[in-house]
Amino acid sequence: xxxxxxxxxxxxxxxxxxxxxxxxxxxxxxxxxxxxxxxxxxxxxxxxxxxxxxxxxxxxxxxxxxxxxxxxxxxxxxxxxxxxxxxxxxxxxxxxxxxxxxxxxxxxxxxxxxxxxxxxxxxxxxxxxxxxxxxxxxxxxxxxxxxxxxxxxxxxxxxxxxxxxxxxxxxxxxxxxxxxxxxxxxxxxxxxxxxxxxxxxxxxxxxxxxxxxxxxxxxxxxxxxxxxxxxxxxxxxxxxxxxxxxxxx
Ligand SMILES: [Fe+2]
Numbered sequence: 001x002x003x004x005x006x007x008x009x010x011x012x013x014x015x016x017x018x019x020x021x022x023x024x025x026x027x028x029x030x031x032x033x034x035x036x037x038x039x040x041x042x043x044x045x046x047x048x049x050x051x052x053x054x055x056x057x058x059x060x061x062x063x064x065x066x067x068x069x070x071x072x073x074x075x076x077x078x079x080x081x082x083x084x085x086x087x088x089x090x091x092x093x094x095x096x097x098x099x100x101x102x103x104x105x106x107x108x109x110x111x112x113x114x115x116x117x118x119x120x121x122x123x124x125x126x127x128x129x130x131x132x133x134x135x136x137x138x139x140x141x142x143x144x145x146x147x148x149x150x151x152x153x154x155x156x157x158x159x160x161x162x163x164x165x166x167x168x169x170x171x172x173x174x175x176x177x178x179x180x181x182x183x184x185x186x187x188x189x190x191x192x193x194x195x196x197x198x199x200x201x202x203x204x205x206x207x208x209x210x211x212x213x214x215x216x217x218x219x220x221x222x223x224x225x226x227x228x229x230x231x232x233x234x235x236x237x238x239x240x241x242x243x244x245x246x247x248x249x
Contacts, residue, residue, distance in 0.1 A: 003087045008157075013082040016110055026170060039171035046239045047171050055214055056193075056200045058247040059178065061141045061207040068137035069183055072226065075131055077155050081108035090160035090220075095132040095142070095228075096125055096151035103131035107152045122168075122175040122231040125150035138228060141180055141207060144245075145238060149175040149231030153182065156191065156220035156227065167212040175231035178242075180207040182226040190222035209242060 006012055030037045039047075077091035094107040098116060106115060113120050126147055135142075142148065167177065181187065187204035194200070195216045202208075207228075210216070232238050 003089070004085055007079055008089070013079050014106065014111070015082055015084045016108075016114075018083050018085065037170055037172055042236055043171050043234070046176075046234050046236060049239050049243070050176060050209075050211070053209060053242075053246060055195055055211040057209040058203075059207040059209055059242075059245045060247055061144075061180065061245060063140045063205075064137045065183070065205040068135065071135050071137050072153075072183070074134065075153075076104055077153075078104045078106065080154060081111060088160055089157040090162075091155040091157070093131055093153045093155070094129050094151075095135070095153065096128050096148045096231075098125055099127050101125075101127060101129055103129040107150070109150065112150075122149035123233050125231070138180070138182075141178075141228065142230070145230070145232050145241060147233065149233055151228075151230045154227045154229060156218070156225045157223040158220060160225070161219040162217055164215050164217040166215055169213040173213070174234060176234050176238075176242075177210050177212045178207060178230040178232055179210050180228040180230075181205065182228055183224065185222045185224045186226055191218065191220050191225045191227075193218050209246065 001010060005015070026037065075093050077093050080090045080092035082088065092107045094101055094103050094105055097105060097107065098112065098120075106112060109120060109122070112125070126149065132142060132151075142151070167173075168175075181191065181202050181204055184204055185191070186202065188202055191202060192199055193202055193216065195210070195214055200208075232242070
């Protein structure tokens, strides 16, 4: 079995070409359309306030993790952004997607742009799927924000990884990120999250604000390491909501 072409069950993968690192040519974007990268007053005040918090901050979000472990057994994951010629055992489940999306529709932004046939930003994904409704155990984390952007659970299996990258490092990004490490295989023994050259402290079933504009990379040493990734629309109201759940020690 060639795990670069099929998943563990032998199902053929919907492969995406290798990433083109020259795509993020912000200078050309700016030259062609200066307004597209011009921050508003709200962008600047939100980004300054987020910057004041730190890069990887524990949030207060209690939820019923035992109930979650039962509920997640009922869900079916799909391969997540499998690139040609690269072995990377990671899967996903879509919780907030495009209108009419099922939880098993492709959920990475490059795959969704391909199937929608148009450019998409995180905030364009705003429709809760059936999986969102079914996973009542994590509603305390999801419902707190009101309308969310693209939101999903990533399942990283043994050997699964994300290469070093930045997510939307410009000031006009439309969303910021919050991550919950879900289930017993999501703690330090199973999973590594590096931000710059520093490995971050992760406690299983805890939620963190993560500054994903900074270079980060991850890898998994076990199967079934689950991560809830929330894209939260970057509004002053949502920044204030975030401030209210940061653990201040
Ligand atoms: Fe990322």
